[in-house]
Amino acid sequence: MIRMPMPWQSWLALAALVGALVLPLTRDGSAWLWQDPAGIVGALAIAAAAALGLRRQADWLTDIVLAVVAHGVAIELLLRVPDLVGKAGWGFWLTTLAAWLLAWLLVARLSTRMPRSAGARWSVNLAVPLIFGAWLLLLWQVVVVGAGVPAVLLPPPSAIWLKLIADPGQVWADFSQTFLRSVLIGYVAGCGLGFLVALIADRFAFARLGLLPIGSFVSALPLVGIAPILVMWFGFDWPSKAAVVVVMTFFPMLVNTVAGLNASDSIDRDLLRTYAAGYGQSLMKLRLPAALPFIFNALKINSTLALIGAIVAEFFGTPIVGMGFRINIADGRLEVDLVWAVIAVAALAGSAFYGIVALIERSATFWHPSFRQSS
Numbered sequence: 001m002i003r004m005p006m007p008w009q010s011w012l013a014l015a016a017l018v019g020a021l022v023l024p025l026t027r028d029g030s031a032w033l034w035q036d037p038a039g040i041v042g043a044l045a046i047a048a049a050a051a052l053g054l055r056r057q058a059d060w061l062t063d064i065v066l067a068v069v070a071h072g073v074a075i076e077l078l079l080r081v082p083d084l085v086g087k088a089g090w091g092f093w094l095t096t097l098a099a100w101l102l103a104w105l106l107v108a109r110l111s112t113r114m115p116r117s118a119g120a121r122w123s124v125n126l127a128v129p130l131i132f133g134a135w136l137l138l139l140w141q142v143v144v145v146g147a148g149v150p151a152v153l154l155p156p157p158s159a160i161w162l163k164l165i166a167d168p169g170q171v172w173a174d175f176s177q178t179f180l181r182s183v184l185i186g187y188v189a190g191c192g193l194g195f196l197v198a199l200i201a202d203r204f205a206f207a208r209l210g211l212l213p214i215g216s217f218v219s220a221l222p223l224v225g226i227a228p229i230l231v232m233w234f235g236f237d238w239p240s241k242a243a244v245v246v247v248m249t250f251f252p253m254l255v256n257t258v259a260g261l262n263a264s265d266s267i268d269r270d271l272l273r274t275y276a277a278g279y280g281q282s283l284m285k286l287r288l289p290a291a292l293p294f295i296f297n298a299l300k301i302n303s304t305l306a307l308i309g310a311i312v313a314e315f316f317g318t319p320i321v322g323m324g325f326r327i328n329i330a331d332g333r334l335e336v337d338l339v340w341a342v343i344a345v346a347a348l349a350g351s352a353f354y355g356i357v358a359l360i361e362r363s364a365t366f367w368h369p370s371f372r373q374s375s
Contacts, residue, residue, distance in 0.1 A: 009105035020094035086148025186245025194253025219251035256298035260291025
């Protein structure tokens with residue numbers, strides 16, 4: 001039977017629970033955890049889950065109890081925090097800490113699991129980041145509201161969500177302008193150009209010696225310096241932003257492709273020479289497949305660089321649409337919730353873009369050792 005690491009989170013959760021019971025929920029001492037029936041139930045559930053978590057055996061019953069209790073207490077905290085705006089006391093914070101420690105213990109236990117079936121492994125690998133991300137948002141909401149942080153400094157996730165759904169048409173227009181035009185077109189053009197130049201540099205030594213230093217020089221150009229120039233050259237609409245994306249994505253693709261084309265073993269190259277294989281045959285049958293992990297590495301890097309470049313470029317001139325334009329305007333008006341809403345859309349779009357490229361990589365390079373699964 002698999003034994004889990006020492007569950008120190010359970011001991012800390014029990015200590016935090018004791019503190020929550022003896023300290024008030026509010027700063028003025030007007031509310032206590034033991035005065036509320038829901039608080040008593042939550043405290044008993046935390047105590048039972050923490051005691052069960054002291055077991056070091058890997059069993060799904062303990063994981064299910066930890067998940068139910070931690071997230072049940074989290075929901076109760078979210079329902080309670082609107083009544084404690086800016087006046088949450090140590091009892092409330094210690095209760096939050098106890099629930100968070102149980103969730104931490106749950107994630108730690110799941111991370112050590114190695115299920116035999118592929119479906120169970122996929123479920124565990126999905127559950128860990130989802131639980132981790134959900135608790136980041138929960139702690140953000142609870143801390144900002146409970147501590148009374150001014151919205152102009154940091155709005156809670158609930159305010160960001162309400163701002164996001166207030167005008168979905170505007171959100172879609174900004175997203176379409178920045179991502180579907182500037183990012184995707186610039187990404188395809190920049191990566192494609194970098195790949196073609198890498199093939200030329202690999203085929204001709206003089207091109208390699210001449211183009212690689214130039215590519216390095218272009219990559220060192222500051223974005224805030226070239227973006228206004230490209231806006232003047234290509235206009236205020238999306239082509240200038242796509243040009244910035246091309247400049248940002250060109251060099252990573254060039255360098256990674258050149259490195260990948262030289263990554264094949266010399267023994268394999270000598271074997272093809274013994275078969276009288278020409279440059280094209282060697283490229284297609286050996287060197288290009290061996291370079292695929294390097295190429296996809298560049299594609300993943302560029303999936304985030306492209307979005308950053310397009311948004312920053314929109315600060316220097318754009319029509320009255322676009323995520324960068326919206327951030328710039330909202331920041332000037334102190335609409336911080338709108339700024340964070342646009343940032344959230346950009347983060348989700350960039351993560352989804354990266355995930356799609358990673359899935360394609362897994363399908364194209366399933367033979368690579370990094371994707372081999374232990375039986």
